[in-house]
Amino acid sequence: MAHVSKCVINTYRFYIDYAIQNEIAMPTPIPKEIAIIGDGYAAAVMALHLLRRGISGSSIALVGPRVPGKGNAYSCASSFFRLNVREDLPIIFSEDPLHFARWAENNVNDPESKTDAGYFYRRRDFGDYVTQLLQGTPGAMQMEHVAARVKRLLPADGHWIITLEDGGNLCANQVIIATGNAPPVWPCAVTSSVQSSARMVENPWPGNYLDGIPRNDHVILLGGGLTALDAINALAGQDHQGMVSVISPRAIFPPVQALWKRSKQPQFPQDLSPRRLVRFMRNYLPQVSTDSVQWQSAWEELRPPLNAVWQQFSPHQRRRLLKRLGWIWSLYRFRASPQTIAAYECLRARNQIQFILGRAKQITCSESKVNVLMSSGSELVGDWIINCTGVGSDPLAHQLIQSGIAAPDALLQSIAVDADLRVINPDYQSHPNLWMIGPATMGSLGDVVASSAIAKQAEQLAQEIAK
Numbered sequence: 373m374a375h376v377s378k379c380v381i382n383t384y385r386f387y388i389d390y391a392i393q394n395e396i397a398m399p400t401p402i403p404k405e406i407a408i409i410g411d412g413y414a415a416a417v418m419a420l421h422l423l424r425r426g427i428s429g430s431s432i433a434l435v436g437p438r439v440p441g442k443g444n445a446y447s448c449a450s451s452f453f454r455l456n457v458r459e460d461l462p463i464i465f466s467e468d469p470l471h472f473a474r475w476a477e478n479n480v481n482d483p484e485s486k487t488d489a490g491y492f493y494r495r496r497d498f499g500d501y502v503t504q505l506l507q508g509t510p511g512a513m514q515m516e517h518v519a520a521r522v523k524r525l526l527p528a529d530g531h532w533i534i535t536l537e538d539g540g541n542l543c544a545n546q547v548i549i550a551t552g553n554a555p556p557v558w559p560c561a562v563t564s565s566v567q568s569s570a571r572m573v574e575n576p577w578p579g580n581y582l583d584g585i586p587r588n589d590h591v592i593l594l595g596g597g598l599t600a601l602d603a604i605n606a607l608a609g610q611d612h613q614g615m616v617s618v619i620s621p622r623a624i625f626p627p628v629q630a631l632w633k634r635s636k637q638p639q640f641p642q643d644l645s646p647r648r649l650v651r652f653m654r655n656y657l658p659q660v661s662t663d664s665v666q667w668q669s670a671w672e673e674l675r676p677p678l679n680a681v682w683q684q685f686s687p688h689q690r691r692r693l694l695k696r697l698g699w700i701w702s703l704y705r706f707r708a709s710p711q712t713i714a715a716y717e718c719l720r721a722r723n724q725i726q727f728i729l730g731r732a733k734q735i736t737c738s739e740s741k742v743n744v745l746m747s748s749g750s751e752l753v754g755d756w757i758i759n760c761t762g763v764g765s766d767p768l769a770h771q772l773i774q775s776g777i778a779a780p781d782a783l784l785q786s787i788a789v790d791a792d793l794r795v796i797n798p799d800y801q802s803h804p805n806l807w808m809i810g811p812a813t814m815g816s817l818g819d820v821v822a823s824s825a826i827a828k829q830a831e832q833l834a835q836e837i838a839k
């Protein structure tokens with residue numbers, strides 16, 4: 373006990389010096405044992421698994437602006453935004469894979485969730501599940517929730533000083549970064565004659581823009597992935613009658629999920645190069661439709677060992693693989709719910725949807741119209757433009773790289789982590805008390821975007837920290 377007090381006093385002296393030198397507000401004197409930065413799904417499952425491992429709630433601080441658990445993916449307002457996986461796939465507890473399926477059966481009233489490929493529930497219901505799960509975990513009420521965004525993270529005397537956007541500070545012995553998918557930003561120049569236009573939706577993930585779209589308006593979707601399909605499902609659901617134009621380099625959407633099942637374990641060859649990997653995968657996949665159970669089962673059989681293969685590749689090989697084949701991977705990896713594809717087919721049958729091939733170069737918005745100048749020089753005029761181009765970049769990761777605390781990952785998109793999820797510094801040493809989990813670890817670890825992959829990381833890290 374005496375040792376603890378002395379340590380706290382020394383640490384506090386250091387903070388006073390640090391605060392004076394850096395002209396920041398006085399930090400919290402007593403460090404929290406663990407701070408989790410983020411308020412989304414990853415932060416919630418991280419906290420949940422730490423509590424389950426016996427870590428006391430009072431030693432954990434969750435730092436993020438909203439109620440933990442929903443984040444960018446599951447806090448959406450629209451009832452048309454559905455999970456893109458069936459009910460048995462979002463697995464939070466590896467020993468109880470059907471936990472969510474049971475919860476949904478007992479708690480969700482959603483007759484439209486049922487399809488031939490399984491139950492595809494609304495994303496907001498999954499968000500409720502995660503939030504309730506965390507709130508019901510013993511110890512959760514003792515956790516501190518700091519409702520603010522983190523602006524800066526700096527090491528100090530073996531601890532971490534977390535500076536909040538509102539100017540406050542806190543301090544922690546161990547930090548887990550779970551800041552997830554940064555919201556989308558416009559991928560091209562934007563000019564607007566009105567100060568801020570509701571016709572231009574930069575971040576469509578919350579889904580709250582949809583109610584305001586008049587039925588006959590021409591809607592432009594910039595990007596052709598799952599976010600565009602979410603918008604299409606919602607527009608069809610609210611009986612939209614106007615044209616929907618999808619700007620994309622290719623006139624193709626991800627396929628519909630089939631009722632696939634893994635029944636074999638492919639034997640990957642040793643010493644794979646990216647080229648040999650692609651050849652092996654191509655040979656393994658049957659020559660049938662990508663919508664079929666047979667093709668999707670084979671694809672899913674290939675996926676589990678791929679992270680280990682990815683981690684063996686050099687950063688250069690990873691970047692080359694992603695540049696050449698990233699779009700094919702995204703297309704088949706992120707398949708869509710049957711409800712969403714049915715909505716697309718419905719608009720197609722009514723000739724209400726068109727692909728505009730290419731990339732947008734500039735968007736100009738006036739009070740009544742949106743004009744998109746394409747790289748080809750052609751122009752497209754509509755009433756609304758929705759940015760469906762995917763994940764933006766995380767300012768906190770950028771700060772850590774700029775401050776020389778973290779090395780960039782192989783894809784130069786986030787920060788590098790080792791196989792134990794420890795953040796790697798620019799000298800390629802792992803920080804002993806700084807971790808990151810979630811989709812931003814993809815460049816280092818592979819396909820860790822889905823909810824079940826993130827929960828697995830949280831289980832692994834909680835076990836490590838509890839040791």
Ligand SMILES: Cc1cc2nc3c(=O)[nH]c(=O)nc-3n(C[C@H](O)[C@H](O)[C@H](O)COP(=O)(O)OP(=O)(O)OC[C@H]3O[C@@H](n4cnc5c(N)ncnc54)[C@H](O)[C@@H]3O)c2cc1C
Pocket residue numbers: 409410411412413414415435436437438442443444445446454455456457462495520521522523550551552553554577768809810811821822823824826
């Ligand atoms: C629109 C969308 C739909 C998806 N649908 C599915 C699906 O159907 N099935 C599936 O398995 N996966 C889906 N995913 C994949 C997704 O990666 C994971 O399921 C999971 O939601 C990621 O959780 P996360 O907490 O890491 O990220 P996020 O959900 O992005 O949450 C991160 C949170 O951290 C907060 N934050 C960010 N920066 C800071 C900061 N500096 N300080 C404090 N807080 C900060 C943000 O406010 C945000 O709420 C989807 C992803 C998106 C974006």
